[in-house]
Amino acid sequence: MDPINWSSVFFWLFSTVACVFAVGVVLSNNIVRMAFYLILSLGATAGLFFLAGADFVGAMQLMIYVGGTLVLLIFGVMLTAKGPFITMKTSAGEWLLAAVVGGSLLAVLIAAATSVGAWQQPHERPNTAQVTATPLGMALLGARVDKLEESDATQRRGMSGYLLPFEIVSVHLLVVLIGSAYLARPKRRVSGPSETPAPTVSAPDR
Amino acid sequence: MAEYLRQYLTPEWLAYVVAALVHAFLLVNLLAVSALVFIWLERKVSGRIQDRLGPTRIGGKFGWLQTLADAIKLVTKEDLMPADADRMLFLLAPYAGFVASYLGFLALPFADGWVAVRLNVAVFFIAAVLGLEVFGVILAGYGSGSKWSLFGAMREAAQVVSYEVPLGMCIVIPVLIAGTMDLVTIGQMQEGWFTQWFVLHDPFTFIAFWVYFTCATASVNRAPFDLAEAESELVAGFHTEYSGFRWSVFFLSEYGSMFAVSGLAAILFFGGWNGPLPVTHWLGLADSTNPFLHYLGNFLGMLNFVAKCIFGVTFMMWVRWTLPRLRIDQVMTTCLKYCTPISAAMFLGAILWTYFIPGGLIVPNNDGVVREGQMIVGSYPPADEAAQSDADAPPASVARAGVEGN
Amino acid sequence: MNPFVEPITVSHYMVVGAIMFVAGAVCMATKRNALGVLMGIELVLNGANVNFIAFGSEYLRPAADGMGLDGQLVALFVIVLAAAEAAVALAITLNFYNNHSTVDVDRADELKG
Numbered sequence: 001m002d003p004i005n006w007s008s009v010f011f012w013l014f015s016t017v018a019c020v021f022a023v024g025v026v027l028s029n030n031i032v033r034m035a036f037y038l039i040l041s042l043g044a045t046a047g048l049f050f051l052a053g054a055d056f057v058g059a060m061q062l063m064i065y066v067g068g069t070l071v072l073l074i075f076g077v078m079l080t081a082k083g084p085f086i087t088m089k090t091s092a093g094e095w096l097l098a099a100v101v102g103g104s105l106l107a108v109l110i111a112a113a114t115s116v117g118a119w120q121q122p123h124e125r126p127n128t129a130q131v132t133a134t135p136l137g138m139a140l141l142g143a144r145v146d147k148l149e150e151s152d153a154t155q156r157r158g159m160s161g162y163l164l165p166f167e168i169v170s171v172h173l174l175v176v177l178i179g180s181a182y183l184a185r186p187k188r189r190v191s192g193p194s195e196t197p198a199p200t201v202s203a204p205d206r
Numbered sequence: 207m208a209e210y211l212r213q214y215l216t217p218e219w220l221a222y223v224v225a226a227l228v229h230a231f232l233l234v235n236l237l238a239v240s241a242l243v244f245i246w247l248e249r250k251v252s253g254r255i256q257d258r259l260g261p262t263r264i265g266g267k268f269g270w271l272q273t274l275a276d277a278i279k280l281v282t283k284e285d286l287m288p289a290d291a292d293r294m295l296f297l298l299a300p301y302a303g304f305v306a307s308y309l310g311f312l313a314l315p316f317a318d319g320w321v322a323v324r325l326n327v328a329v330f331f332i333a334a335v336l337g338l339e340v341f342g343v344i345l346a347g348y349g350s351g352s353k354w355s356l357f358g359a360m361r362e363a364a365q366v367v368s369y370e371v372p373l374g375m376c377i378v379i380p381v382l383i384a385g386t387m388d389l390v391t392i393g394q395m396q397e398g399w400f401t402q403w404f405v406l407h408d409p410f411t412f413i414a415f416w417v418y419f420t421c422a423t424a425s426v427n428r429a430p431f432d433l434a435e436a437e438s439e440l441v442a443g444f445h446t447e448y449s450g451f452r453w454s455v456f457f458l459s460e461y462g463s464m465f466a467v468s469g470l471a472a473i474l475f476f477g478g479w480n481g482p483l484p485v486t487h488w489l490g491l492a493d494s495t496n497p498f499l500h501y502l503g504n505f506l507g508m509l510n511f512v513a514k515c516i517f518g519v520t521f522m523m524w525v526r527w528t529l530p531r532l533r534i535d536q537v538m539t540t541c542l543k544y545c546t547p548i549s550a551a552m553f554l555g556a557i558l559w560t561y562f563i564p565g566g567l568i569v570p571n572n573d574g575v576v577r578e579g580q581m582i583v584g585s586y587p588p589a590d591e592a593a594q595s596d597a598d599a600p601p602a603s604v605a606r607a608g609v610e611g612n
Numbered sequence: 613m614n615p616f617v618e619p620i621t622v623s624h625y626m627v628v629g630a631i632m633f634v635a636g637a638v639c640m641a642t643k644r645n646a647l648g649v650l651m652g653i654e655l656v657l658n659g660a661n662v663n664f665i666a667f668g669s670e671y672l673r674p675a676a677d678g679m680g681l682d683g684q685l686v687a688l689f690v691i692v693l694a695a696a697e698a699a700v701a702l703a704i705t706l707n708f709y710n711n712h713s714t715v716d717v718d719r720a721d722e723l724k725g
Binding site: 007008011015018019022023025026031034035038041042045048049051052053054056057060061064065068069071075094095097098099101102105106109110112113114116135136139140162165169172173176177179180181183184 | 618619620623624625626627628629630631632633634635636637638639641642645647648651652654655658661662665666668669670671672681683684685687688689691692693694695696698699700702703704705706707
């Protein structure tokens with residue numbers, strides 16, 4: 001019997017959790033349960049990232065993505081904790097349409113994913129563990145330490161770095177922070193159909 | 207260990223599974239036993255602080271077995287569930303919190319190289335995972351279908367999300383000094399006398415440690431920041447509706463994460479497994495090639511580390527029984543108006559300090575050795591001629607050694 | 613064909629990404645709750661990230677053909693932008709809730725002619 005490939009075992013475990021709970025998000029109607037399923041799905045995806053050797057992105061996924069979902073969850077509880085809002089049913093016709101469209105999209109994507117032979121060739125895993133955090137940080141500063149062996153001199157000196165996108169994203173985040181705090185600030189309420197107490201308003205911090 | 211078992215167990219995968227289960231069992235037991243000790247310790251500490259004796263009867267003079275008696279009582283209690291509860295979430299919530307606090311131990315080294323998984327982003331991983339513990343609390347609060355629980359959970363959520371900001375900034379400061387996020391390497395860098403500990407590296411790290419500890423106390427939901435429980439206002443907060451075993455799982459995860467944040471503090475600021483004096487070096491244990499002596503040195507290091515963790519946890523207990531609970535607005539003020547600006551200032555200060563006084567003040571810390579996973583940033587930009595003429599030119603090769611060292 | 617013995621390839625990762633992407637797209641299309649739509653968006657972006665990581669991984673492809681670090685960097689930017697997008701969308705949802713006392717996206721039809 002061939003030796004068990006442990007990374008395959010863990011891949012099947014994580015991918016099953018990720019896919020099953022992703023479908024769970026679609027099928028569930030209760031917003032808080034949806035958030036819970038989403039957390040499990042995203043967490044399992046972080047596991048997949050760790051398996052693929054992307055440690056830093058995996059930890060980032062846990063911290064930002066899953067943490068961001070935490071805020072979603074809180075809002076879900078805050079905005080919909082009252083009876084009638086907690087479940088919003090979708091009509092059967094919409095379900096049918098979505099299933100047809102989604103199913104055909106899935107078929108196309110899976111056919112595309114399995115069509116290229118080079119993508120299906122198993123690759124010998126390198127024995128050295130990858131250090132990802134420092135090269136990533138350096139790449140964000142515009143210096144590519146992973147390209148030192150590149151034959152092209154411009155590339156080797158770090159001309160393919162990500163300093164400009166990094167700066168743009170930083171400014172973008174600042175704008176988003178201010179913008180969302182401005183949008184969500186407490187203000188005069190227009191009376192709605194039902195008398196609900198004003199929700200506690202706080203700006204999401206991410 | 208798996209290699210050893212393979213000789214005896216016929217299907218090869220069984221050996222790996224058994225080895226993995228044994229390791230997991232050891233870690234879970236570490237959590238359970240430490241919780242057992244800490245609960246007893248908490249009772250004794252609180253008793254002494256309030257000028258009484260604490261438990262004295264069960265198990266001899268000091269009441270050693272009080273927690274065990276409590277545990278038996280809890281397990282035999284009836285497991286209640288409110289009629290309004292969201293059944294699935296109510297049942298799963300305690301375990302969600304427990305898994306999060308248990309995952310943190312995956313990357314926490316107990317001695318040089320004694321770590322379940324050596325991640326090169328261990329610091330980040332632990333910080334991320336500890337932030338997830340709040341899910342258990344929120345799900346419990348929502349799933350219970352009770353007003354008190356929901357209030358407790360929402361308070362906890364707001365508190366933890368806010369405190370993650372200064373906490374993260376304080377964690378970054380030792381990482382900045384070490385130049386790596388690998389906890390094992392960070393521990394190795396603080397070898398030697400206690401003056402090598404990062405807490406004494408410069409005044410900014412010293413203050414950053416106190417900010418870190420404040421925020422860590424808040425993020426593991428301990429008094430004076432235990433707004434989620436606030437028994438004088440919210441009955442028992444998020445675990446009002448829980449009883450029996452599930453209730454005790456909440457406590458297990460609380461003590462587990464207290465241990466984890468103390469361990470993180472010990473490694474980031476207090477030298478990890480390195481004692482205040484380099485005793486293991488004097489005895490020649492740490493560098494010994496003899497496996498037994500090396501093991502002994504690591505074992506002493508682990509004792510050191512655990513002692514530091516217990517000290518941290520005891521400190522949290524001391525704070526808990528000394529200070530009154532804050533109001534929710536005071537908790538938020540502490541975070542947003544004090545901890546965040548202070549930690550940001552300390553961050554900037556530490557950057558400037560390492561820029562102008564790179565070696566540290568007391569004893570030059572930088573011995574020029576590039577350790578695993580570490581990178582000397584200043585040496586990166588390969589000079590044009592060097593990079594073009596020879597791939598093995600000194601600057602480029604130093605940078606590569608750092609990156610590929612692992 | 614024991615699946616636990618076969619090594620994992622890029623195609624496996626791509627199928628996982630495709631399932632998550634489609635789940636997200638269907639979620640966006642069918643949910644009437646604004647927060648549900650947001651969760652769909654998160655799933656879609658996440659499915660895309662899985663592909664980036666798979667193509668960038670040295671464990672799955674030879675380093676010479678792979679995207680190398682670029683895959684991880686793009687995934688990082690996607691994560692950061694997803695967080696930013698979630699913050700703005702939540703703020704808008706909150707505003708909508710303040711004005712209409714509901715988060716049903718089908719009720720946001722005031723501009724309809």
